[in-house]
Amino acid sequence: MQAKDIAQYALKALMDGGADKAKCVLVSSEKNELNLEADNINLLRTTFNSELNLKVIKDQCIGKISINKTSTDFINQAVKDVLEMAEASQPDDAHDIAPMQNPEEFNDGVDTPDLDKMYQRLEEFQAQTKKRYPTVLLEGSIIDYTRTSAYTLNSNGVDFCETKGNYNFMAMFTAKEDGNVSSFNYDSIALKNLDSSLIETGQFDTLLRQSSEQTVLKPLAGKFVGDVIATPSAFASFLGSYLGYLRDYYMISGASVFKGKVGEKIAHDFLSVSSNPTSDQLADRCFVTSDGFRVKDIKIIDDGILNTYLVSQYGGNKTKLKNLPNDANRLFIAAGNKSLEDMIKSIKKGLLLCRFSGGRPSGNGEFSGVAKNSYYIEDGKIQFPVQEVMVSGNLVDGFRNIVDISKERNESGRSFIPWVQVSGWTVSGK
Amino acid sequence: MLPSSLKEFAGHFTDYTELRVQENRNTQITLLNGDVTNNTKSSSSGISARVYHQGLWGFSSSPEWSSDSVKAVLKSAVHNAEFMASRGQGRGFSFELKSANKRLDLTTKKPRLTQKELIDFCKILDDYILKTYPGLQSRSVVLANLDMEKRLLTSFGSESYSMIPRANIFIRLSTEGSDGPCELYNFCGGLGQFEDIFSTPEAIYPEIDKLHEHLMNKKQGVYAQAGEQTVVLDSDLAGILAHEAIGHTTEADIVLGGSVAAEMLHKQVSSPLVTLVDFAHSYEGKTLPVPVYMDDEGTSAEDTVIIENGILKSFMHNKESAQHFGHKGTGHARAYQFSDEPLIRMRNTAILPGTSKLEQMIASVEDGYYLVKPSNGQADSTSEFMFGVPLGYQIKNGKLGKAIKDTTISGVAFDVLKTIDMISDKMSWGNAGMCGKKQIIPVGMGGPAIKCKLNIGGR
Known part of the structure; x- marks a missing residue:
């Protein structure tokens, strides 16, 4: 059977088996991956998979099963099992599947991998890193080409096919000089093609340079409350936790700090956050949500005002809040007007937070963690890379206390994130 | 059920080769404030081969483990290793190749609980929390089971079979603190399938009581001195x-x-x-x-x-x-x-x-x-x-x-x-x-x- 026939067979079997509503997603994938380990390109890995995900609702009880086999024997057994699972569950009126939408097919990206080019770009990255930053060791680098084809069908008539292929590159590295070692750092990017040298994409060149400067660090004495400029990588980790307060767990449990705040100002005017999974600026786009809706791009925060919660279809039904067809997984933060250089110049005493290694923020937004690969700023100038410095504060307050957002943004192929300056966070040394 | 042996494929090994067939099986049940928000099973299985050729590696995998599929995976892994050798210079190590044969099967001997019995187990825990501590802002009970079953054959004669399970229950409680939500979680469980680890829900009550006591202390908590x-x-x-x-x-x-x-x-x-x-x-x-x-x-x-x-x-x-x-x-x-x-x-x-x-x-x-x-x-x-x-x-x-x-x-x-x-x-x-x-x-x-x-x- 062809992939779509398999998905249709499974859906029919679920309905014939007694489901009130059913959904079937069949994802076929192929990955070709080159690995560099300890400065040596040493592995080519090819993997194939076919994942069949079935969801069934019977008497408002839910069951979900996932298998990676597509023969009718396996599908029949999975259908039997998932119906039994639903029968074993408890009813909840909030369970549902996506309504009928116009059938669509989406095709995006590259059809086939260029393995020779992948090898050439990885080898070039290794050579350029050695030439530009001889003290840097490439601990691990991976370039892959991944192609997926996903059929999403449900008993309301949803019928989407999403086929896409793109390249991904990540590198993790450390610098070593005279027996001194820097913290590791890393970056990753999704790419539409391999037209550019990898070192010129994302933040690789900047981060490699910074690592080469960070084998000798200085401690900070005492603590101060000051301005912190979070790089795109550091800010993305804060943003992920912040937006988590708008998602299902916090909204359904009633523990969200943003409960009842749609339409209200929750962040500084400077902050506008969108989720644009269909943007052609991205290398890895999405067209169908995990609930089976055709994606629509959305504004989450507009000039500091909260536009929407990020609840799923279940979460929306449970809380009576509106759910939007968007998984909020492709984030764009609007660029500011000031350059990063001018932002640094504006700081009397602060920190350029390049990587944040922190504990999971608490439900009220409190967080703390280590400032990795980061620099002390004084009198408008970067002074030195810091050692064993911690940053703590509150995310909710911090997003209200944004001082500036840079006009430069990091383009990762999955997001557009600028540098963000926040005041009022505690920076503490030993 | 994994194939009982991989030995029939040993004749297809050329260089140093590892051939592995594996299945991971997960069960997850989540109750959030008493509602079953997740009731999921998943299984991911297939065959993989890794080949070492002139100091470089080729790897390939497929979800199918028919005889033809295994041979295709071996061929693809060899092809990948040869691709690597045609482009780069391997480090030319020669491994220590000492064969052994190991078997570990931790499958429970007890009758398996049905999905309904697992959900009911979680529901009893949730009911206990609700009745004993009605003032909480939210509560969740998560049951997570993972079985990892593997069979391995190498070109130097090592063979192994293992079925290593783990089963855990996570409890998360949240209360309204003076400066917003205050939450705490804990888990219990460990090595083994659910039936071998958890006897009755009542046995977990003392853990819940302890967690609640800590949560109430934390609600009055102070900031640590940086x-x-x-x-x-x-x-x-x-x-x-x-x-x-x-x-x-x-x-x-x-x-x-x-x-x-x-x-x-x-x-x-x-x-x-x-x-x-x-x-x-x-x-x-x-x-x-x-x-x-x-x-x-x-x-x-x-x-x-x-x-x-x-x-x-x-x-x-x-x-x-x-x-x-x-x-x-x-x-x-x-x-x-x-x-x-x-x-x-x-x-x-x-x-x-x-x-x-x-x-x-x-x-x-x-x-x-x-x-x-x-x-x-x-x-x-x-x-x-x-x-x-x-x-x-x-x-x-x-x-x-x-x-x-x-x-x-x-x-x-x-x-x-x-x-x-x-x-x-x-x-x-x-x-x-x-x-x-x-x-x-x-x-x-x-x-x-x-x-x-x-x-x-x-x-």
């Missing part, structure tokens, strides 16, 4: 310290990637009180949370003493790194999914117990903290670590004081270990952790309580 502090880390935190801060920096691939530990072999790296071991499968006659008798390269697994009385003694290896360093391989190469290649991974990592009593350790601190539970953690090539701490208490004049709010601790591990001056005589093991390093994988970690100095985040 900066360097004297702390007593309870065993869960000592375990994550052993795993994250020391374990990762002594994995040979991280050492080759620039870890600070590269320069420290056979040197004093900690207080002489510290002996730290990555155990293969058992300690003091008891099976550990992640028992490994043979790794996924066909190497027999043995204990690795990483630090002995304060001296760094060895790194953790796969076959390739063991050759590079001229060390003996002790079986650390493990893969999570059938489609994953083996990486150097820890198994059961722990600091060994000392002679002090926990009460004495707390009593010896004039002004500091007793830190009880970790959340997430991260290590670094410098050995600088960070752990989230959702549960801890002040120590004032040798006595426990107020609970503290969520915080984070950090330090340079090889410096922090030198400050250890007391280690408790009792240890415990945790088995809910997943370690992330390209792939995730179950790990065990444990330890006694330790007293040391490190940085704490706060106000």
Whole structure:
């Protein structure tokens, strides 16, 4: 059977088996991956998979099963099992599947991998890193080409096919000089093609340079409350936790700090956050949500005002809040007007937070963690890379206390994130 | 059901080859405020082959394990290895090839519970929380089971079969604090299938009561004082310290990637009180949370003493790194999914117990903290670590004081270990952790309580 026939067979079997509503997603994938380990390109890995995900609702009880086999024997057994699972569950009126939408097919990206080019770009990255930053060791680098084809069908008539292929590159590295070692750092990017040298994409060149400067660090004495400029990588980790307060767990449990705040100002005017999974600026786009809706791009925060919660279809039904067809997984933060250089110049005493290694923020937004690969700023100038410095504060307050957002943004192929300056966070040394 | 043997394919091996068939089976049930929000089973299985040719690797995998599929996977892995050899220069190692045959099957002998019985078990726990503690803002009960079943055949004759399960129940409680939501979670469970670990829901009630008591203390909690502090880390935190801060920096691939530990072999790296071991499968006659008798390269697994009385003694290896360093391989190469290649991974990592009593350790601190539970953690090539701490208490004049709010601790591990001056005589093991390093994988970690100095985040 062809992939779509398999998905249709499974859906029919679920309905014939007694489901009130059913959904079937069949994802076929192929990955070709080159690995560099300890400065040596040493592995080519090819993997194939076919994942069949079935969801069934019977008497408002839910069951979900996932298998990676597509023969009718396996599908029949999975259908039997998932119906039994639903029968074993408890009813909840909030369970549902996506309504009928116009059938669509989406095709995006590259059809086939260029393995020779992948090898050439990885080898070039290794050579350029050695030439530009001889003290840097490439601990691990991976370039892959991944192609997926996903059929999403449900008993309301949803019928989407999403086929896409793109390249991904990540590198993790450390610098070593005279027996001194820097913290590791890393970056990753999704790419539409391999037209550019990898070192010129994302933040690789900047981060490699910074690592080469960070084998000798200085401690900070005492603590101060000051301005912190979070790089795109550091800010993305804060943003992920912040937006988590708008998602299902916090909204359904009633523990969200943003409960009842749609339409209200929750962040500084400077902050506008969108989720644009269909943007052609991205290398890895999405067209169908995990609930089976055709994606629509959305504004989450507009000039500091909260536009929407990020609840799923279940979460929306449970809380009576509106759910939007968007998984909020492709984030764009609007660029500011000031350059990063001018932002640094504006700081009397602060920190350029390049990587944040922190504990999971608490439900009220409190967080703390280590400032990795980061620099002390004084009198408008970067002074030195810091050692064993911690940053703590509150995310909710911090997003209200944004001082500036840079006009430069990091383009990762999955997001557009600028540098963000926040005041009022505690920076503490030993 | 995995095929009973892979031997029929041995004739298709050309170079050094590992052929592995594997199935991971997951069950997850989530109750959030009494509603079943997740009721899921998944199974992921298939075959993979890894081939070493002229010092370089080729790997391939497929979800099908028919005879034709296995042969195609072997051919594809050879093709990939040849592609690598045509482009690059391998390091030309020749591995130590000592064959062995191991079998470990921890499938329960008891009748399996149905999905309804599992959901009902969770529902009873949820009902208990609701009835006993009605003032909570929210509650969730999560049941998570993972069975990992593998069969391996190598070109040098090693064979293994393992079925290693783990089952856990996570409880998360949230209350309204003076400055917003205050939450705390804990888990129980470990090695084995659900039926072998959990007898009745009632047996878990004392854990829920303890969690609620801590939550109420935390609700009144204070900020920790930021900066360097004297702390007593309870065993869960000592375990994550052993795993994250020391374990990762002594994995040979991280050492080759620039870890600070590269320069420290056979040197004093900690207080002489510290002996730290990555155990293969058992300690003091008891099976550990992640028992490994043979790794996924066909190497027999043995204990690795990483630090002995304060001296760094060895790194953790796969076959390739063991050759590079001229060390003996002790079986650390493990893969999570059938489609994953083996990486150097820890198994059961722990600091060994000392002679002090926990009460004495707390009593010896004039002004500091007793830190009880970790959340997430991260290590670094410098050995600088960070752990989230959702549960801890002040120590004032040798006595426990107020609970503290969520915080984070950090330090340079090889410096922090030198400050250890007391280690408790009792240890415990945790088995809910997943370690992330390209792939995730179950790990065990444990330890006694330790007293040391490190940085704490706060106000």
